[in-house]
Amino acid sequence: MIGDRVMIRYIVRRLCYSVTLVLGVMLILFLLYNVMGGSNMAVLRMAGKHATKEQLQDLREQYGFDQSLPRQFIELARQCVTFDFGRSITTRQKITTMIRDGAVPSFTLMAPAFFITLILAVSVSLFCAYRRNSLMDRIIVVFSIAGMSVSMMAYIILGQYLLAYKWKLFPISGYEPGLQAIRYIVLPALIYVSVAMGSEVRLYRTFMLNETNRDYVRTARAKGVGTGRLLFKHVLKNAMIPIITQVVILIPFLIMGSLLLENFFSIPGLGNMSIEALGNWDLPVLKAVTYIGSLMFIFGNLLSDVLYALVDPRVKLG
Amino acid sequence: MPADFYRRFRDSLWGVAARQVWKNKLAMASLAVILIYILLGLGVYFGIVGADYNTKHKEEKINPAGRKITRFREYEIPSGEFWLGTDLFGRDVFQKTLYGVKTALMIGLITSLIAIPIGLILGAMAGYFGGIVDEIIVWFYSALASVPPLLLLLSLSLIFGRGIHGVYLAIGLTSWVALCRLVRGEVIKLKGVEYVQAARSLGAGHFRIIFRHIIPNVLHLVIINFTLRFCYAIKAEVILSYLGIGVELGQPSWGNMIQSARQELQRGVWWQFASATVAMFLIVLAFNLFGDALRDALDPRLKRG
Numbered sequence: 001m002i003g004d005r006v007m008i009r010y011i012v013r014r015l016c017y018s019v020t021l022v023l024g025v026m027l028i029l030f031l032l033y034n035v036m037g038g039s040n041m042a043v044l045r046m047a048g049k050h051a052t053k054e055q056l057q058d059l060r061e062q063y064g065f066d067q068s069l070p071r072q073f074i075e076l077a078r079q080c081v082t083f084d085f086g087r088s089i090t091t092r093q094k095i096t097t098m099i100r101d102g103a104v105p106s107f108t109l110m111a112p113a114f115f116i117t118l119i120l121a122v123s124v125s126l127f128c129a130y131r132r133n134s135l136m137d138r139i140i141v142v143f144s145i146a147g148m149s150v151s152m153m154a155y156i157i158l159g160q161y162l163l164a165y166k167w168k169l170f171p172i173s174g175y176e177p178g179l180q181a182i183r184y185i186v187l188p189a190l191i192y193v194s195v196a197m198g199s200e201v202r203l204y205r206t207f208m209l210n211e212t213n214r215d216y217v218r219t220a221r222a223k224g225v226g227t228g229r230l231l232f233k234h235v236l237k238n239a240m241i242p243i244i245t246q247v248v249i250l251i252p253f254l255i256m257g258s259l260l261l262e263n264f265f266s267i268p269g270l271g272n273m274s275i276e277a278l279g280n281w282d283l284p285v286l287k288a289v290t291y292i293g294s295l296m297f298i299f300g301n302l303l304s305d306v307l308y309a310l311v312d313p314r315v316k317l318g
Numbered sequence: 319m320p321a322d323f324y325r326r327f328r329d330s331l332w333g334v335a336a337r338q339v340w341k342n343k344l345a346m347a348s349l350a351v352i353l354i355y356i357l358l359g360l361g362v363y364f365g366i367v368g369a370d371y372n373t374k375h376k377e378e379k380i381n382p383a384g385r386k387i388t389r390f391r392e393y394e395i396p397s398g399e400f401w402l403g404t405d406l407f408g409r410d411v412f413q414k415t416l417y418g419v420k421t422a423l424m425i426g427l428i429t430s431l432i433a434i435p436i437g438l439i440l441g442a443m444a445g446y447f448g449g450i451v452d453e454i455i456v457w458f459y460s461a462l463a464s465v466p467p468l469l470l471l472l473s474l475s476l477i478f479g480r481g482i483h484g485v486y487l488a489i490g491l492t493s494w495v496a497l498c499r500l501v502r503g504e505v506i507k508l509k510g511v512e513y514v515q516a517a518r519s520l521g522a523g524h525f526r527i528i529f530r531h532i533i534p535n536v537l538h539l540v541i542i543n544f545t546l547r548f549c550y551a552i553k554a555e556v557i558l559s560y561l562g563i564g565v566e567l568g569q570p571s572w573g574n575m576i577q578s579a580r581q582e583l584q585r586g587v588w589w590q591f592a593s594a595t596v597a598m599f600l601i602v603l604a605f606n607l608f609g610d611a612l613r614d615a616l617d618p619r620l621k622r623g
Contacts, residue, residue: 024461032470036477045479145610149549149603151556153576154595161583252466259468260557275561278472286473293466301464 106269147198432490445505
């Protein structure tokens, strides 16, 4: 069928475009960590004030900065393609292993937090669209804007202080693998939900209201469809398209975890790992985590584009 | 003529938008808050207020051994003398919070001066020239937008080194993509508009068309972006300072104050945390609300419910 061929061509084209984006990410990483990070100034800062000439030279060799830039780029591309990022400068562990180990706690924390936020935010925004401009709707909007305006650090510090330190409802920080993890992730997950709710409710409410202004809604209403049915059957279905796009964008965070939350609650996930790498100037680890995060973002987007094309006939394949 | 000018302004996009914002009480209240903060920031900049932020207040005491010692008046609770208490070194938290206003506004302003020209010019070029130029610019910002924002921000400020200049550069260089996208979309539409075609047929060069005819007509996007960016920049500073790659410790910023609050809260010292959080909350809220009102007024297509 012609349709199939168009679809396959579309998928191949999107895939090729994604590959060029991956190349772009490599270029950005190269500029960031090799060109700028390899500059004399950055190396000096890494080595500290009292480094000797030999130490500086050592450092350059460790990071491969002593080689020519084209060679450094080839090496970076090789690492990115084979996923062999070498060893961490500080822990001496293989970076691939570190990332695999770190992904599990991050996922354990973020997956529940993420889905609770999604379900709550969609329900609340649907309610707002249902009771548009009512007192409740206004209160929710005010609260979500106010919630967005508080620093995430304030949520974390206050949440940890009140719930864990003062009222002793949760452990202050830490992590254990397996089922024991639940004890440790409830508080950070709770904080994530409260941080994320504000902006998500506000965004999803806009999506819902955009849909309620459309012709098909008026038609359905004219035909006598009740408000509840209209919202759940018609509006929600259509509003899910931008919502899912938004969710796909957030997927890398599922694995990456929230850097700050993990760091604050000492959860040994990828976020915490990146912050520690940051503190130790462990550029190879930072580079690998950044690359993996970007890769997930790009392929998440590719996936959502292809899914739309399959599901929604209105999506142009041109 | 003034009357003529007034009539033209009244009926222009800006005039209509100004009236709409003027009628919005919440937006005007937000604007008032923003103006107060700007005044405070200017006051700090010129040394009129908040100049005393670094004085380590000391007191003399007789210790149990009968010796006279001088010590910092650390962690004093809010009082008539120190409205918001003192910190570990006996510095006035109220003065520090005031100084933080300047730090925060400078971060918003300077990062905008970095990000807005990049976003505006690249977006205008991509939209106007199309073809290969467009593809390269879109490719570059899509790749940049694929990198997890927080990691990009952290890596950049790590490389630029601790200090306020690193913060400016890191936030500025990572936050131009949204504006660039919007401008590009708008310019693609404007390219076909009659007055642009007229300018072209009159022999205007690309440079003149872009700067005289296209950019003035996307300025509303810039203004909306400028307002909303402050929220992002101020919040980003707090995160960078917490992680020790933000503003230097000697210079008070809300991020530094919140960072030290982590240990202080457990000793029951809440005032530094509360002052910084509330000061920051008010200004970010004001910028959020005012930016939304501006967006509704200037860009009716993006109308929110």
